[in-house]
Amino acid sequence: MKYTVVIRQPVSEAVLGQLSQELSQQFELSAEQASRLAARRNGRLMKPTSRKRAERLVRESESRLV
Numbered sequence: 001m002k003y004t005v006v007i008r009q010p011v012s013e014a015v016l017g018q019l020s021q022e023l024s025q026q027f028e029l030s031a032e033q034a035s036r037l038a039a040r041r042n043g044r045l046m047k048p049t050s051r052k053r054a055e056r057l058v059r060e061s062e063s064r065l066v
Contacts, residue, residue, distance in 0.1 A: 002048035005057050010041045022060055027053070 011019055016038050024034035037045065045057065 001051065003051050003054035004048050005045040005054050005061075007040055007042050007045050007061070011038060011061060019060065023057075026056060026060060 016035075019038040020031065020034040023029055023037055024031055027034075029037065045061075049057075
C-alpha cells in the first residue's frame, strides 16, 4: 500500500533551513529538493510512498508547524 502526505499548515519560516537540512539527510535529497519540499505551503507533499517514509516525513514536519 502507498501513502500520501498532505500538508495542511505551513512550516514556520524560522525553521525552514533546519528542516531542509534534516529532510536532505533523512531522505537523501539534494539541498535544492529539500528546500522546495520544506517550503511547500499546502497540498500533497510528494508522490505516494511507503508507510515508513510517510510517517518519518510527518514526524519531521509536524514539530515545525506555524
